[in-house]
Amino acid sequence: MTGHPDDTLTYLDGADVRRLTADLPVVDLAHRTLLAYARKEAGLAPEAALRWTTGSGAAARSLILPGWSGDSYGCKIINASLGNHLLGLPRAAGLIVLYDPETARPVCIMEGGRISALRTAGVSIAAVRAVRDTAGIRRVAFLGCGRQAEVHRELLAGACPGVEELYLYDQDPARAGEVAAAWRAAGPAVTVTVVAEPRDAVERAELTIAVTTTTEPYVELDWVPAGGTFVNVSLDDAAESLLLGCDHLFVDDWDLVVDDDHRLLGVLARAGRVTGPGASAPHDGRAVDAALPTLLSGGYHRRVGDRERVVINPFGMGVQDIAVAAAVFERARALGVGVPLAR
Structure with a gap:
């Protein structure tokens, strides 16, 4: 500029x-x-x-x-x-x-x-693209049906052209129904299903995008299928079992995690149960595997297996x-x- x-x-x-x-x-x-x-x-x-x-x-x-x-x-x-x-x-x-x-x-x-919505979705999809073959993703779940869900779906249409099924959950069933109707009209070749419980969406999907406003963690490790990717865009959808038990955990910036005292990952970091990339993991916790800049630049050398669970937890970089x-x-x-x- x-x-x-x-x-x-x-x-x-x-x-x-x-x-x-x-x-x-x-x-x-x-x-x-x-x-x-x-x-x-x-x-x-x-x-x-x-x-x-x-x-x-x-x-x-x-x-x-x-x-x-x-x-x-x-x-x-x-x-x-x-x-x-x-x-x-x-x-x-x-x-x-x-x-x-x-x-x-x-x-x-x-x-x-x-x-703000576009950059958030852009980071999510850039990160997913770094760990998965996005052309092979067929089933995607959305937890939350607000503007962030809409913009993520908008960008996913280009990044994941093979998507066949979308699963939607929102605490407001009427809003989920309205969004589902709009998405069916926008892409009639894709099946859009509203589910009654968030677990019903996560368990069926290869990729889950969490874009809610909850401050109560609830998505457990065993909800995410083998080979699943969970993008924790919003505050606290991912529960402790998922953050600590997934096979690969990525954040956008470790300093942002440590400085945050509201979201669960920041709380775990400040309590010493989650350490930063390259640090030794505590006996009752884990280390973050890499920050996204390292992942995208090729500095992360562990292979992400087809059956391994991945959590991407972007805090949001200005x-x-x-x-x-x-x-x-x-x-x-x-x-x-x-x-x-x-x-």
């Missing part, structure tokens, strides 16, 4: 962002950004979190995630309330601000919800948001999209 001598500040709304990301190669971009992170050509700064309880009793929070990738610098502000679904609103919404690399002045503000947002902004500039704002 180059400097802007005209000192323009551009705003991209949700419609702009959706249009500009329509055919963006997000999975490949996520892959390249993880490799850049491994080479120290991209990086993070400590995130800040503000948490509160809304008047209706729902947990709410605001996260600020600074990051840089190449010559692109900025931060994501992503807010969420667990009560939003009762209002017919997405759980999360936010903004991304990009800075001029020379002057440090803001040059673009864009709607961040779509980019550097990915900046990389995607920078690509969107470059497209916007080339196409003349966006609203110029007065400073």
Whole structure:
């Protein structure tokens, strides 16, 4: 991202962002950004979190995630309330601000919800692609039927062209039914089944994408079939037995795990029951096998067997948001999209 001598500040709304990301190669971009992170050509700064309880009793929070990738610098502000679904609103919404690399002045503000969802799904699929033959995946389960599920399905359509069956579970059966109907219409060749219990979905699937808002772990090791891959996108779907007992455990960044005192993997790390990549495993726990940058760069040398269970637990790296947002902004500039704002 180059400097802007005209000192323009551009705003991209949700419609702009959706249009500009329509055919963006997000999975490949996520892959390249993880490799850049491994080479120290991209990086993070400590995130800040503000948490509160809304008047209706729902947990709410605001996260600020600074990051840089190449010559692109900025931060994501992503807010969420667990009560939003009762209002017919997405759980999360936010903004991304990009800075001029020379002057440090803001040059673009864009709607961040779509980019946050896209980068999350991009990282998930880039990681799955590193451990499995995605062309051979036939059955996929989704735990949770919100925006993250929709965007993961959107990217999976290109990454896993052989998918024949989707299994959906949501605590709100009506929402699961609505999503299933929409997905059947979008891809009539794929069978979409709503299940009554999450175990019914996980046990049938080769790949499970957990995108819920739960803070209570519940998916046990024996739910995941031999050869299954469990992507723990959301907070705490994976139970201790699954995190400690799977054959391969990958995270995006070990420091993010250690610093987190809300999610189970962070709690286990802070208690000394899970150690970082390359460290000795405690007698009553395990070591994380590798971080995703190491996995994708070929630095992980253990073979992932066809019958082995894999857990991918990405905490979410702000550097990915900046990389995607920078690509969107470059497209916007080339196409003349966006609203110029007065400073």
